[in-house]
Amino acid sequence: MHRTKVRVVEEALDANNTIAAANRADFDRAGVRVVNFMSAPGAGKTMLLERVIADLDGVRAGVLEGDVQGSMDADRLAHLHVPVTQLNTDPGFGGECHLDANMVRSALPSLPLDDLDLLVIENVGNLVCPAEFRVGEDARVMVCSVTEGEDKPLKYPLMFRTCDLVLINKIDLLPHLEFEVDKLLYNLDAAHPGVSRMLVSAKTGEGVEAWRDWLMRVPVPANA
Amino acid sequence: MHRTKVRVVEEALDANNTIAAANRADFDRAGVRVVNFMSAPGAGKTMLLERVIADLDGVRAGVLEGDVQGSMDADRLAHLHVPVTQLNTDPGFGGECHLDANMVRSALPSLPLDDLDLLVIENVGNLVCPAEFRVGEDARVMVCSVTEGEDKPLKYPLMFRTCDLVLINKIDLLPHLEFEVDKLLYNLDAAHPGVSRMLVSAKTGEGVEAWRDWLMRVPVPANA
Numbered sequence: 151m152h153r154t155k156v157r158v159v160e161e162a163l164d165a166n167n168t169i170a171a172a173n174r175a176d177f178d179r180a181g182v183r184v185v186n187f188m189s190a191p192g193a194g195k196t197m198l199l200e201r202v203i204a205d206l207d208g209v210r211a212g213v214l215e216g217d218v219q220g221s222m223d224a225d226r227l228a229h230l231h232v233p234v235t236q237l238n239t240d241p242g243f244g245g246e247c248h249l250d251a252n253m254v255r256s257a258l259p260s261l262p263l264d265d266l267d268l269l270v271i272e273n274v275g276n277l278v279c280p281a282e283f284r285v286g287e288d289a290r291v292m293v294c295s296v297t298e299g300e301d302k303p304l305k306y307p308l309m310f311r312t313c314d315l316v317l318i319n320k321i322d323l324l325p326h327l328e329f330e331v332d333k334l335l336y337n338l339d340a341a342h343p344g345v346s347r348m349l350v351s352a353k354t355g356e357g358v359e360a361w362r363d364w365l366m367r368v369p370v371p372a373n374a
Numbered sequence: 375m376h377r378t379k380v381r382v383v384e385e386a387l388d389a390n391n392t393i394a395a396a397n398r399a400d401f402d403r404a405g406v407r408v409v410n411f412m413s414a415p416g417a418g419k420t421m422l423l424e425r426v427i428a429d430l431d432g433v434r435a436g437v438l439e440g441d442v443q444g445s446m447d448a449d450r451l452a453h454l455h456v457p458v459t460q461l462n463t464d465p466g467f468g469g470e471c472h473l474d475a476n477m478v479r480s481a482l483p484s485l486p487l488d489d490l491d492l493l494v495i496e497n498v499g500n501l502v503c504p505a506e507f508r509v510g511e512d513a514r515v516m517v518c519s520v521t522e523g524e525d526k527p528l529k530y531p532l533m534f535r536t537c538d539l540v541l542i543n544k545i546d547l548l549p550h551l552e553f554e555v556d557k558l559l560y561n562l563d564a565a566h567p568g569v570s571r572m573l574v575s576a577k578t579g580e581g582v583e584a585w586r587d588w589l590m591r592v593p594v595p596a597n598a
Contacts, residue, residue, distance in 0.1 A: 302416060
């Protein structure tokens with residue numbers, strides 16, 4: 151039973167990788183760097199984008215906003231006069247809990263790729279399945295809020311293991327939490343030794359300058 | 375494309391419901407009430423259980439602990455001398471993002487059902503897919519932390535629409551957040567008009583007494 155299930159998933163991921171490569175080719179043709187931006191619900195992805203996306207020193211950025219339903223986050227970002235496309239994953243039942251390469255591909259015609267240098271794809275809030283599906287990105291960034299506890303790298307290892315940068319958000323709340331940053335960093339290094347990390351607060355702006363700098367110079371992947 | 379996908383999902387949910395009914399029959403035979411306990415990662419499910427599960431005034435409770443990997447939460451609860459069974463959803467790739475009826479069924483032989491009055495199934499931390507899969511429960515409880523923002527009922531409507539009780543957790547942090555409880559309640563009533571809700575803090579214990587009382591008298595579903 152489990153064996154069959156794994157094979158079905160492997161086939162689905164294989165198809166996904168084929169479409170991700172097609173997306174990648176389109177991004178390369180247009181000269182666009184792409185970030186797959188992930189986190190649990192409410193960790194602060196949209197606010198961290200609001201902080202920097204309109205002010206990237208000449209880097210022309212756009213956003214593809216993934217949600218089960220609604221366009222609240224897209225509306226927040228559109229106020230900043232950044233090109234934003236909404237992608238909803240709800241086809242009538244509970245909705246998909248992640249973006250896959252084909253969903254992203256379906257949105258490409260509505261994105262002004264030739265006018266962009268950077269595309270940030272804000273994934274559905276979820277620490278499991280978004281990590282399983284490449285969408286053609288150059289880099290993966292995840293947000294981990296200090297209100298979620300120190301154990302998350304151990305409980306959701308694939309997400310932490312496959313990302314290129316971890317933004318540890320809401321550090322303004324540290325004085326009010328029983329949260330040990332060192333314990334989180336220890337668990338983070340257990341899941342993904344040495345991964346880049348930044349302590350930030352979208353609310354106070356602490357650490358946001360480093361996040362902006364990183365986004366302006368999204369690293370090219372090692373296999374590019 | 376979408377149509378086919380919906381049909382596949384409908385068939386999967388149909389099979390799931392068949393197995394959920396078999397679980398339900400086993401729970402009824404043993405006289406066990408069952409709660410499907412759900413939230414985003416880090417919202418405080420385990421701590422809310424730690425607060426009450428060993429002290430339910432004669433109600434003999436057990437826990438089925440669902441995680442992608444590891445047994446940290448199960449270990450925390452086992453310290454309270456409550457029967458706990460760990461169910462991991464990771465069969466070799468990224469892991470399943472939810473429990474379904476068949477996974478729960480696979481764990482039933484290791485649960486002392488005849489010695490229990492109440493079984494709490496702590497689902498994988500995720501606001502999307504856990505809501506789609508019935509597992510044979512009497513009631514669904516979700517935890518929504520105030521650190522996640524007021525918009526979650528609008529972004530993850532199925533989860534909020536299908537639950538019987540919403541625990542609004544971490545209210546001890548309200549003085550330090552730009553969070554309006556009234557706005558959350560407004561959005562909650564938009565998703566699920568009149569659903570039972572409790573303001574709680576697992577940390578300070580505020581509101582926990584009402585949660586304990588509710589758990590001791592899990593409502594029988596209307597169709598029972």
